[in-house]
Amino acid sequence: MTADLSEVVTAAQAGDEEAFRFLYRSLQPGLLRYLTALVGADAEDVASETWLQISRDLPGFTGGEFRAWAVTIARNRAMDHLRRMRRRPSLPVPVQALVELASDADTAERASETIGTETALALIATLPPREAEAVLLRAVIGLDAGSAGRVLGRRAGAVRTAAHRGLRRLAVLLERQSPAGSSVGVEGVPPPRAGSGPALRASHVEPADG
Amino acid sequence: MNPFRRADHADTERLLDSAPAWVDAPLDQGPSAPPTEADANSPEVTSHAPPVEPVIALLAAAAGPVRPGELAGEDAAVAAFRNARANPAPAVPQRPRRRRMTTGAVAWIGAVAATATAGAAFAAVTRDREPDPVAPAPSRPSPSPHQGASRSTEPGRSVGPDVASPGAPPSVTATPSTGPTTVGQMHGLCRAWRAKKPEQREKALRTPAFQKLVTAAGGPAKVEAYCQRLVPETKPSEPAKVTPSAPAKGKLSPSGQAPPAPPRPGHPTGG
Structure with a gap:
C-alpha cells in the first residue's frame, strides 16, 4: 500500500488533483478517528487545519512514509489546539x-x-x-x-x-x-x-x- | 495463542497489523481475516487471559469502513490544495531556532551588535552624503561583525577612508565638525547606548564596544551629555538607519553584562 501511495503522492506533488483526492480519501477517516481521541468534538476542525497544511507543505515532502508525515502534522495541529484549549488530551467517557x-x-x-x-x-x-x-x-x-x-x-x-x-x-x-x-x-x-x-x-x- | 497471556508482543503486533480495513477490505464485512487462529478462543486460554476475540472485533470496528460524514471535508481540502497550487506560499517561514546561549555569548553579541550598529549608522551617514538615492539596506549580517567587536578601536571597514583617531583629545566637546566618520560612529554608539536600559548603561560603558564613545565624550560621566548633543533624543531617528539595529537592540538590552571573555563570538548561537 505504501508503494502505491508514494506514486500517488508524487502525482499530487505534481499537481494532480485526483491524486490529492485519493490521498484525502485514504487518510482522512483514520486521521479523523485518531484526532477524535485527541481533541474530541473538535476533530473535524483540526482535520481541516491538517489538510490545509498538508496541501501547503506537500511540495516540500521529500519521501518516506507519507501517512506518518501527514499524521505528524495532524498531531501537531491537535497539540496546538489543545494548548489553545487547555484541555486534557482524551475524550470524556461517552x-x-x-x-x-x-x-x-x-x-x-x-x-x-x-x-x-x-x-x-x-x-x-x-x-x-x-x-x-x-x-x-x-x-x-x-x-x-x-x-x-x-x-x-x-x-x-x-x-x-x-x-x-x-x-x-x-x-x-x-x-x-x-x-x-x-x-x-x-x-x-x-x-x-x-x-x-x-x-x-x-x-x-x-x-x-x- | 492468546496474546494477552504473556508479554510476547508479536501476537498483538499481528493483531494490530490486521486491523486497518477500510481501504482494502470490502465494505459490509466485519473482521475479514482475524490473524489469530481459531484456537484463540479455546476455553482453557480464556480462563487465564481475557479473550482476544472481542478485541479483534473492536479493532476491526475502530478501523471499519468509512462512515458517512467522514469525508465531508473533501471538497474543502481539494480547494485548499488547488489554492496552494495556484499561489504557492512563500516557503513556510522557519521558526527562529531558539537556543540557549550562555550569558557570555549574549553579552558578546551585545558588544558585536553595538559595533555593528555603529558601523551601519556610520555607513548610512556616509551614504547620506552621497547623492545616490538608491541606498541598499544597511543591515549587516551578523556572521562578520566580530572584526568590529574585537577591534572596536579600529574600524576595519573599508568605508572609512581616514578614521579620526580614537585617541582624540578629551577636550573635544563633540561638535559635529569632528569629521564625518567619527561622528557617524558616535551616532551609532550613542543610539546603541541609549537603547540599553538605564540601569545597564553605566555597565555598558565599561565594555570595549563603547570605549570609543567614552573616549570621545571625555569620560563615562560625560557620555550622556555628549550623546544628547550629538543625537538629540527628541529628534526621531531616521527609520532606515535604525532598522538594522532595532531588533538587535531589543534582543540584547536585557543582557548588559560583559564578561572578560576573549572576543571570539563567531557564530554566537553555536555555544
Whole structure:
C-alpha cells in the first residue's frame, strides 16, 4: 500500500488533483478517528487545519512514509489546539456509548456484530493517552511500530509496549462488559450501569507505562 | 495463542497489523481475516487471559469502513490544495531556532551588535552624503561583525577612508565638525547606548564596544551629555538607519553584562 501511495503522492506533488483526492480519501477517516481521541468534538476542525497544511507543505515532502508525515502534522495541529484549549488530551467517557455497549454485547461471540465504529473508538479513547495513541496509530491509521514511534517521538519498542498494554486493557474491559466472560449469572438483567462505570474509570486511572 | 497471556508482543503486533480495513477490505464485512487462529478462543486460554476475540472485533470496528460524514471535508481540502497550487506560499517561514546561549555569548553579541550598529549608522551617514538615492539596506549580517567587536578601536571597514583617531583629545566637546566618520560612529554608539536600559548603561560603558564613545565624550560621566548633543533624543531617528539595529537592540538590552571573555563570538548561537 505504501508503494502505491508514494506514486500517488508524487502525482499530487505534481499537481494532480485526483491524486490529492485519493490521498484525502485514504487518510482522512483514520486521521479523523485518531484526532477524535485527541481533541474530541473538535476533530473535524483540526482535520481541516491538517489538510490545509498538508496541501501547503506537500511540495516540500521529500519521501518516506507519507501517512506518518501527514499524521505528524495532524498531531501537531491537535497539540496546538489543545494548548489553545487547555484541555486534557482524551475524550470524556461517552456514557451513552458504554451503556449501549453493555446492553448490546451480550456475548463475546456477538461482540463483533454489535460493536460499532463509534463505540470502539470511544472505548479506545478511554485508555491512557499513550496507549490510545499507540493503538490508534497502529490499528486505525495503519502505521507500523517504527513509523508510529516517529510520529509520537518515541521508540518503536515503547510503542509496541503501549499498544500491547492498551489492547490488554481493552480485553479486560470487554470481558467485564460481557456476562459470558465474567461470573455475572443473573439472567435477564443487563449488566448494571453502575458496574460498567467504575470498571472503566478504574482502568482509565491506572497509570500508563512509566 | 492468546496474546494477552504473556508479554510476547508479536501476537498483538499481528493483531494490530490486521486491523486497518477500510481501504482494502470490502465494505459490509466485519473482521475479514482475524490473524489469530481459531484456537484463540479455546476455553482453557480464556480462563487465564481475557479473550482476544472481542478485541479483534473492536479493532476491526475502530478501523471499519468509512462512515458517512467522514469525508465531508473533501471538497474543502481539494480547494485548499488547488489554492496552494495556484499561489504557492512563500516557503513556510522557519521558526527562529531558539537556543540557549550562555550569558557570555549574549553579552558578546551585545558588544558585536553595538559595533555593528555603529558601523551601519556610520555607513548610512556616509551614504547620506552621497547623492545616490538608491541606498541598499544597511543591515549587516551578523556572521562578520566580530572584526568590529574585537577591534572596536579600529574600524576595519573599508568605508572609512581616514578614521579620526580614537585617541582624540578629551577636550573635544563633540561638535559635529569632528569629521564625518567619527561622528557617524558616535551616532551609532550613542543610539546603541541609549537603547540599553538605564540601569545597564553605566555597565555598558565599561565594555570595549563603547570605549570609543567614552573616549570621545571625555569620560563615562560625560557620555550622556555628549550623546544628547550629538543625537538629540527628541529628534526621531531616521527609520532606515535604525532598522538594522532595532531588533538587535531589543534582543540584547536585557543582557548588559560583559564578561572578560576573549572576543571570539563567531557564530554566537553555536555555544
